[in-house]
Amino acid sequence: MTYGEVDQKAINSIRILAIDATSKANSGHPGAPMGMAPVAHVLFNNIMKFNPKNPDWLNRDRFVLSNGHGCMLQYALLHLFGYDLTIDDLKAFRTIGSKTPGHPEAHDTPGVEVTTGPLGQGFANAVGIAMGEAHLKATFNKPDFPLVDNYTYVFFGDGCAQEGVAAEAASLAGHLQLGNLIAIYDDNHISIDGDTNCSFTEDVLKRFESYGWHTQWVKDGDNDLEGIQKAIEIAKSVTDKPSVIKLTTTIGFGSKLEGTHGVHGNPLKGDDAAAVKSKFGFDPSKSFDVPQEVYELYKEKAKAGESLESQWNALFEKYQQEYPKEGAELARRLKGELPEGWEKALPTYSPSDPAIASRKLSETVLSKLAPVVPELIGGSADLTGSNLTRWKDAVDFQPPSTGLGDYSGRYIRYGVREHAMGAIMNGLSAYGANIIPYSGTFLNFVSYAAGAVRLSALSHVRNIWVATHDSIGLGEDGPTHQPIETLAHFRALPNCQVWRPADGNETSAAYYIALTSKETPAIIALSRQNLPQLEGSTIEKAAKGGYVTLENENAQVTLISTGSEVAIAIDAAKYLQEKHGVTARVVSLPCWEVFDSQPKEYRLSVLPDGIPILSIEVMTTLGWEKYSHEQFGLNRFGASGPYKEVYEKFEFTPQGIAKRAIATIDFWKEVSPIRSPINRAFNQIV
């Protein structure tokens, strides 16, 4: 491939669109798009396979812009290649309701694979995407049927390179020998604080080598198009290692301020923008003006992509004939449908069944689902034996050369890398084909992955955190491991299901709703200690997020609780009746997010007017006022000791609850009417 004038024009068109859009918005980051336009052109026009008419084609090459602030680069490319993104969409950059928000959002913009901007996330997403590819390839490809053989490309800058989440993911990618992953490091020496020499002087390529990556350096990323192409082609040829190409570029190439942080996060000044246009042979008086030949050039590429997908469709057609079972299975997954009747595998329990820790109940669910939901891909951040996330005959997802598994394996050994695990789950899901990632750690350490969980919720990703050791009930490990604030944190996150099941049926319900909520992540908080099977629980009831587990006519108080405290609340109701002649009813509320989505009538039947409500949960009371008049919780750190003693210390016993229930009844006697907190003066904005 040799590059000519039209290529340069295309590159400059990308640069100028970035200048124009950030100028019009008076906001945004022109520097990275201007610096990375050459490699973007080479990659998109001469390397990648994709069909702009169908951004969901399974075997497309994936592209992730981890330095998401440079999103005008991606938006410009998507527009120029003919994705469903018009020049008017570019003009609406960074305005409300546009398809071109301030950072790329997968849910908003066709062709954007994952939501990026929070640094390091995209890089780790790309590792997950590449893992998804490796898994599908190993699962479905047959001789002469390379259905899955795409590459994943990720651009990242100095900021991403400094983030721990990217470091964790890079280490794991090296271990996993992901030959289908090619990362391009924009070595422009500039971050917001100025020259990277003020804080970032490590040898990045050497670090990636230490992880087991193949490394290259292209020294003139501004001009050496052939060099860039060659490096990417070499990277593609390395099949047993992920590749990183360090590309030295000039941020804001062409601007008066090129090579400085002045061009990183601010639009170019008017005269500078005009000068860049003149220098590149564009009309400085025009904006958003793309030469027709650039559109033509890219249209050809788009057509070629369309044809590639047609060929692939034909291949898949043939595959379905030759391998009807696998073909039907892949076709099902591509439709995003779960296997028919899968939910029948969910275990149910009756009160006579023994008390079992909910982490163990979760293990049973996973073991039952693993054979019937083959798109479930599990893992743990090095707590497999504690999280109980691995079913018995699971195969590990490993490079075959390790002798520990293969890429068709569905159990991932993440290592102690919670943040990368979260971001990789987002990537696995983004790969498509209905992959449903789940993974385990202690609930307390989901917080390490807060940045990734937030992006799951924002970008509508279905994945599941198996979050065991969910409270002071973990006992001896003590306050460093006992969550207090964690559930409140994730309950406050929009579009995130936080489950805390009280028994076996509720655990099954949590998985049922989590798996069928295609656009919502779930955190399932599970106990270390044994929990009895409740009288009133069923999968159907728990699937509503909240229900009455112990009804009592003429009750004087409603006790509302979750997880391990529900059984104690039921005991408290009995104790209240026996010792104090006080009648209580008990509500289990395993998932607020799901309960909130029920009709008001139902919610009011669970939490009716007329009597006060007392909430009970062994962690922060923050937020519980939403469902209760009084709150019993733990607004302090826990204690290290055997869990029963810890529960007693903090009075989470039938007696401790009863005492507070009586105080609640007394205190609310004088108020009339006692209204359920379900009643509100106005509706929230959604």
Next chain:
Amino acid sequence: MTYGEVDQKAINSIRILAIDATSKANSGHPGAPMGMAPVAHVLFNNIMKFNPKNPDWLNRDRFVLSNGHGCMLQYALLHLFGYDLTIDDLKAFRTIGSKTPGHPEAHDTPGVEVTTGPLGQGFANAVGIAMGEAHLKATFNKPDFPLVDNYTYVFFGDGCAQEGVAAEAASLAGHLQLGNLIAIYDDNHISIDGDTNCSFTEDVLKRFESYGWHTQWVKDGDNDLEGIQKAIEIAKSVTDKPSVIKLTTTIGFGSKLEGTHGVHGNPLKGDDAAAVKSKFGFDPSKSFDVPQEVYELYKEKAKAGESLESQWNALFEKYQQEYPKEGAELARRLKGELPEGWEKALPTYSPSDPAIASRKLSETVLSKLAPVVPELIGGSADLTGSNLTRWKDAVDFQPPSTGLGDYSGRYIRYGVREHAMGAIMNGLSAYGANIIPYSGTFLNFVSYAAGAVRLSALSHVRNIWVATHDSIGLGEDGPTHQPIETLAHFRALPNCQVWRPADGNETSAAYYIALTSKETPAIIALSRQNLPQLEGSTIEKAAKGGYVTLENENAQVTLISTGSEVAIAIDAAKYLQEKHGVTARVVSLPCWEVFDSQPKEYRLSVLPDGIPILSIEVMTTLGWEKYSHEQFGLNRFGASGPYKEVYEKFEFTPQGIAKRAIATIDFWKEVSPIRSPINRAFNQIV
């Protein structure tokens, strides 16, 4: 130094104490203490300087056990060397109220420098401690007065090595050329999932080399005591690089299960424990039985430490005579007292002053305080120009060879490493001498550091997050950067002050309380957009955490708000009066944690009975029910666009608030009495 029988006995005593304590608790991690006992003995007995009688001696060498689950190693050492930790304390391992909780807690146990257990944190703390040392050394040492010349040692295992927070900190430590930092990597090939080859196959030493560390490998960490000592001595002699020593050890050395994960997180079985004792020449029928000669050996070391501190005290005495100014200054800092009258430097404002973004108000505070509070050490995660965290003539904390600053500098360029920044702040504070670390990032990215913030709160550390761009008010950057759940998350964390000041006086108050709260971290959420100076605000009022900013007799509703919405709420009150004849009063609640600590009488005067309360904040409503009857907030993700348009879209305008205030008044008319939510049926456990 040659090692003999008594050394081996000491090493085995440590091992056996770990076995006995975990057996008695029937819980805990014997493996790491048994594997690391040799290096611990060499380090504590033959290398480190410390005085068990005074764990606070400034110039002691610091020791951090980053693999905190191995805490019986540390507890055994502290006991044996004569710290205030008895054999009965060891017997109380992992029981409620003991000085020997499940993971080391700095606040609970004399001699424990930082709270560890959550993996990776201790490693990053150690980097912060070493930075504190380098800073104090550069600030106070004089020729012939090496007042500060200690080393910081940190043990870490494979788990810590996999965590991103440690990777970030290691990269920064390399950049900073911290020659006083020596890390010992317990290369035992075992983590909870089994052999590390299942997820962790990178070349750790090569990675540290890439960061600029000096690296060594001691291949027989079980037996080669001379080799261990020599390696540490070489590491000490390397003054321009941090050092890491990879120490290959056998986890659970001596047990039948040595070298397997069977000995990682479970006590040894009885017969195994007995066999180990016999093998090591101990009486298998006895527990917690330390040979007297081991106590004697360590007593000598302790005495030597006492004498070292005496010499140091004499040196400091002489220093105070020769350098009275510096001597008095260091003496003040060692007392933990702020300079007299420092608070007079806090700026105050009146309503006629212009509207200013609170991030800018924060910059003014920092610029005023920097000269008068020299123990303030600032920084930013590569957002200096956005967080406005750097005062004008600040010197950067940098190795002099960079030409960018020196170690006496008080401004740290953290790079894009939020999690390490949080953990390093904990380490800086742990170094002592009243160091008060603060640092900046966007509020949304404090979440990346959640693991470190939690440990600040748990271990009673004073530090300050300058958390700018605190809401949808940041505008164009969009939902990926707009916090929704963040304040709720940290408000739910015990012992954490979350401030959201509404104007200049409130910003000064936030800093005043944050600096004078010696055992509590603070997150100060600050706006990107301009905020007017309020009529009713003063530092004194805001310092109570909440106060009435607009009082009105016969008010029909209380509006309660924080930060940028307070002024809008005041406008809404005016609008309600003018357009609807409705009288409202307005409360500003910049810090819940501080408000909650006020007397009930005061809190009731701010939020009185009798009229309903409506809260207004442009993020999750979760938790606001604690202070209000109705809540106006944003329980969804934001939008990318100019901030005024975003505020309008979500109706955070005087009209939008007024509409909801009227709905609130109407809705609560029928309830009697309307009680302030300050009234509760019972008190929370604290």
